[in-house]
Amino acid sequence: MKVGIPKEMKNNENRVGMTPAGVAEMRLHGHEVFVQRAAGEGSGFSDEEYVKAGACILPTIEAVYEVADMIVKVKEPIESEYKLIRKGQILFTYFHFASEKELTEAMLKSGAVCLAYETVQLPNGSLPLLQPMSEVAGCMAVLNGAYYLQKTKGGKGKLISGVPGVSPANVLVLGGGIVGEAAAMMAAGLGANVTITDISLPRLRQLDIETPANVHTLYSSSHNIRQQLPTVDIVIGSVLVPGDKTPHLITKDMLSLMEPGTVMVDVAIDQGGCFETSRPTTHSEPVYTVDGIVHYCVANIPGAISNTSTLALTNATLRYAVALADKGWQQACKDDSALAKGLNIVEGKVVFKAIADVFGLPYEPLALA
Numbered sequence: 001m002k003v004g005i006p007k008e009m010k011n012n013e014n015r016v017g018m019t020p021a022g023v024a025e026m027r028l029h030g031h032e033v034f035v036q037r038a039a040g041e042g043s044g045f046s047d048e049e050y051v052k053a054g055a056c057i058l059p060t061i062e063a064v065y066e067v068a069d070m071i072v073k074v075k076e077p078i079e080s081e082y083k084l085i086r087k088g089q090i091l092f093t094y095f096h097f098a099s100e101k102e103l104t105e106a107m108l109k110s111g112a113v114c115l116a117y118e119t120v121q122l123p124n125g126s127l128p129l130l131q132p133m134s135e136v137a138g139c140m141a142v143l144n145g146a147y148y149l150q151k152t153k154g155g156k157g158k159l160i161s162g163v164p165g166v167s168p169a170n171v172l173v174l175g176g177g178i179v180g181e182a183a184a185m186m187a188a189g190l191g192a193n194v195t196i197t198d199i200s201l202p203r204l205r206q207l208d209i210e211t212p213a214n215v216h217t218l219y220s221s222s223h224n225i226r227q228q229l230p231t232v233d234i235v236i237g238s239v240l241v242p243g244d245k246t247p248h249l250i251t252k253d254m255l256s257l258m259e260p261g262t263v264m265v266d267v268a269i270d271q272g273g274c275f276e277t278s279r280p281t282t283h284s285e286p287v288y289t290v291d292g293i294v295h296y297c298v299a300n301i302p303g304a305i306s307n308t309s310t311l312a313l314t315n316a317t318l319r320y321a322v323a324l325a326d327k328g329w330q331q332a333c334k335d336d337s338a339l340a341k342g343l344n345i346v347e348g349k350v351v352f353k354a355i356a357d358v359f360g361l362p363y364e365p366l367a368l369a
Contacts, residue, residue, distance in 0.1 A: 072317070
């Protein structure tokens with residue numbers, strides 16, 4: 001199969017869909033790999049490294065899309081890429097369709113086979129291709145929250161760790177999944193007073209056992225969240241409903257419960273955000289203020305630490321990408337139920353129910369022959 005690795009087009013997205021090591025593995029399986037010139041530079045991988053691994057370097061993104069049977073990316077295609085995608089072409093990347101109707105409609109029109117990293121799901125319910133970036137995003141959410149807590153950045157002027165004789169910051173983490181746990185552990189490691197919420201009592205029990213003494217668990221309800229807000233300094237929104245739009249756990253009226261300069265970091269912004277006042281931002285303009293509350297809603301947080309993120313992502317995605325190239329998407333998905341759950345849109349049909357429900361589109365379950 002001919003595999004294409006284009007340069008990412010999203011604002012300040014420095015990650016790349018595959019490392020040179022991933023290219024070498026693809027070549028071992030007999031596949032051709034075409035990498036756009038300078039695609040890996042933002043992650044610290046030169047064209048020379050890709051060539052040594054067996055890739056062919058192409059000068060433009062148009063050339064990559066034209067030759068490739070399968071495109072392996074990091075983020076969803078942006079508008080300028082829509083016209084490059086053709087019927088039957090496999091796109092393997094993060095899509096987050098439920099938060100982008102225009103993208104959904106464009107992919108339906110293209111006739112492509114869209115496999116979303118974020119909905120590949122193992123029988124135990126875990127999301128293996130979301131996990132590494134969730135871990136990165138959780139850690140970075142705390143670091144960014146602490147940065148914008150500075151008075152000069154619009155925050156309260158508090159140091160997240162405190163100092164001897166001065167209390168540390170209070171951090172509220174909404175959602176006890178991979179992102180939430182990583183955020184809680186990072187905040188706790190910095191010395192903050194951390195509260196993490198979830199609706200699953202078994203998960204809260206697990207977190208209670210595994211996290212340090214300065215992490216406290218709390219059942220997630222509107223009442224409990226409201227009670228926390230008057231004293232909180234940083235809120236990390238890390239709620240995920242796989243493939244579906246995220247519910248709003250903090251509504252606009254709840255902002256008045258917080259002190260001015262409180263920082264809210266919405267890691268769930270890819271799926272629509274879990275704060276009602278959230279809107280996607282970029283690394284170039286990461287924050288805005290609503291009613292005195294600082295909002296950080298960058299939709300590709302891991303893109304800022306692209307070397308670590310790209311290595312971690314390729315470690316997770318490569319085995320699935322190789323399977324798709326070796327067998328074709330139909331056989332690969334038939335052989336692997338986890339990968340089959342990554343199918344979101346196939347040749348003009350929505351085959352993932354949550355996306356159909358969000359936009360009121362026809363849902364056509366896919367029967368893999």
